[in-house]
Structures are given as structure tokens and as C-alpha cells.
Amino acid sequence: MSDEIRSFSGVDRLLHEPSRTIIVAILYAVESADFLYLQREAGLTKGNLSAHLSKLEKAKYVEIEKTYKGKIPLTLCHLTDKGRKAFEDYREQIKSFIDNV
Amino acid sequence: MSDEIRSFSGVDRLLHEPSRTIIVAILYAVESADFLYLQREAGLTKGNLSAHLSKLEKAKYVEIEKTYKGKIPLTLCHLTDKGRKAFEDYREQIKSFIDNV
DNA sequence: TTACATGGTTTGTATTGCAAACCTGTTTTC
DNA sequence: GAAAACAGGTTTGCAATACAAACCATGTAA
Known part of the structure; x- marks a missing residue:
């Protein structure tokens, strides 16, 4: 098995949760929301969005x-630099996984 | 936001767990293991692998x-047809997400 | 007989994702 | 001007999870 696939187990769990992936993807595009x-865009309840x-x-991925x-x-x-980079890395990792299956 | 991104919230949770993604990716390649x-390939403990x-x-994705x-x-x-298709769909969905961010 | 591998499964625990209930203030209704 | 309704969030309760450690059943070695 290729390392790209095995390394997938170390994927950023914070970003690998679909609700949060979506939140961060939105913030990545708009800079501030x-x-x-x-809530509307991501289709989440208030409680859920608040928790995410x-x-x-807490991870310093977003500033509130x-x-x-x-x-x-x-x-x-809005996304911090750290969050922005984490999201880019996450996408790269996912992409690399898909390309190597 | 594009529908590709929003639809990401409906991603197959069974396959979206990295350990299981890896297991299924291996089975997808080898047909039988x-x-x-x-355990060695996926880098999991026995207990963990057993549970996954x-x-x-239970989801009829693999036959044991x-x-x-x-x-x-x-x-x-080995992967069932259902599991094989689910994995292909999963990859498509991930890919579509990445391409549309 | 006792010890120790082999090939797994079950158990215990801490963390989670989610919705419902709640809270603090503001606006409307009567 | 009190009560009801609403806006914008946060906290609580709970069922489901991921993981590792402990366990179990069988086979082999000393």
C-alpha cells in the first residue's frame, strides 16, 4: 500500500468532520461571515454551529x-492563517489519497 | 455555496472514518485479504480492526x-458489490468537493 | 504441566455530534 | 407598561463512536 494511503489515518480530525469541513470551506471563500x-449556508442548527x-x-483555526x-x-x-493553511493541507492530503487508490 | 460543497454533509460516515477508509481502500485493491x-497494512490494533x-x-460492505x-x-x-460501489461513490463525492472549493 | 504464541473478540472509557432546552436581551402587542 | 414573542447564541443530555487494554480459545514449545 502506498504511503499516501496509509498517511490518511493521520488526517486532521478537526477538519475531517463534514460539518466543520463545510464551515471552513465557506470561511475560506468569503474571509468573514x-x-x-x-448557519444558513452550512445548514446547521444554532447549537451545532456554536459547538463546531x-x-x-480553540484550535486557533478561526477567530470569533x-x-x-x-x-x-x-x-x-474568519479563518486564521493557521486555519487557512490547515485547510489547504487537508485538501492536499485528501486529493493525494484519491489519486493514489 | 455550491451544492457539491453542501452535499458533503451527507457523506457516507461509515467510509469517512479514516481507519475504515484505509481498510476499504486496501480491500478495493486486493479483492481478498x-x-x-x-492489520499490518492498515496499521491498526486487532481490537480496532475487528470492530471496524x-x-x-453489518452494513454489507464486506463479507467475512x-x-x-x-x-x-x-x-x-472481501468487499461486496455494495461496498465497492459505496467506495467509488465516496471517492467521487470527495473529489467533487475538492474540485469545487 | 506449564508457559507462551496465534488469531481474534469483548469491555471500559473518554470523546464526539447532534438536537432540545435554555438564556439574555430586544421588539412588539395589548 | 406588563406580557408575549422573537433574535442570537450557549449549555445540557444523550446515544453513538474510536480506541486500547484486557480477555479468550486454541495450538505449539519447553
Whole structure:
């Protein structure tokens, strides 16, 4: 078996969870998104999105900024450099796996 | 966001677990493998491999045949048509995701 | 007989993904 | 101006998971 395939076991588990893959893919494209936009686009419940964002934040993959739009809260999220790189690496690894099966 | 990306949330969870992805990738290539060969190739503990194989068997993705090589047990595994197709679909979905980010 | 491989399976545990319930404030309704 | 409804999230409860360690049944060696 090729190393590309075996190395797949070391894939970034944080990004390998589909909900989070989607969240990060969105953030990768738009640079900044608010909570509700992310929720709609990713098709997640609030609780779910909140939990996933917390994990991504804890890993320093995303930065979360809590502000206000007038008087209502507004949570803005954007990918950090670390998160951006992790996502690029993840894609490379997946791609390499697929190409080597 | 493109549908390819959103549809990623519906990815086959059984195959999306790296250990199982590797197991199935091996079986996809060799048609038939025994337990210990799989263990070495996939780099898993016996317990782990046993558990993953059980899940794949329950989903009818693999067939497990317990025979003997002389007097010692020999467990042979091979992909079913269903498993083969599921793996092909999985790869397509992943590929489509990557290409559309 | 006792020890030690071989080929696995079962058990224990910590982590997870998810939805439902909850919370804090704001706006509307009466 | 109190009560109800809503917006924007967070916390809680639970079932399912991945993993390794312990276990088991059989066969071989000392």
C-alpha cells in the first residue's frame, strides 16, 4: 500500500468532520461571515454551529469577534492563517489519497 | 455555496472514518485479504480492526469468511458489490468537493 | 504441566455530534 | 407598561463512536 494511503489515518480530525469541513470551506471563500449566514449556508442548527465554531476557535483555526449591529448581537467569524493553511493541507492530503487508490 | 460543497454533509460516515477508509481502500485493491495482513497494512490494533470490520460487515460492505489454514483460524475479508460501489461513490463525492472549493 | 504464541473478540472509557432546552436581551402587542 | 414573542447564541443530555487494554480459545514449545 502506498504511503499516501496509509498517511490518511493521520488526517486532521478537526477538519475531517463534514460539518466543520463545510464551515471552513465557506470561511475560506468569503474571509468573514456572521453566525446566521454561516448557519444558513452550512445548514446547521444554532447549537451545532456554536459547538463546531468553539472547537475551531480553540484550535486557533478561526477567530470569533462578538460585536453589535445596532442593538442586536453580531458574531463575526474568519479563518486564521493557521486555519487557512490547515485547510489547504487537508485538501492536499485528501486529493493525494484519491489519486493514489 | 455550491451544492457539491453542501452535499458533503451527507457523506457516507461509515467510509469517512479514516481507519475504515484505509481498510476499504486496501480491500478495493486486493479483492481478498486476511485479518493479519489487513492489520499490518492498515496499521491498526486487532481490537480496532475487528470492530471496524464488524461495522463494515453489518452494513454489507464486506463479507467475512472464517476458515482455517491447517489448524489455525484464518479470517478472510472481501468487499461486496455494495461496498465497492459505496467506495467509488465516496471517492467521487470527495473529489467533487475538492474540485469545487 | 506449564508457559507462551496465534488469531481474534469483548469491555471500559473518554470523546464526539447532534438536537432540545435554555438564556439574555430586544421588539412588539395589548 | 406588563406580557408575549422573537433574535442570537450557549449549555445540557444523550446515544453513538474510536480506541486500547484486557480477555479468550486454541495450538505449539519447553
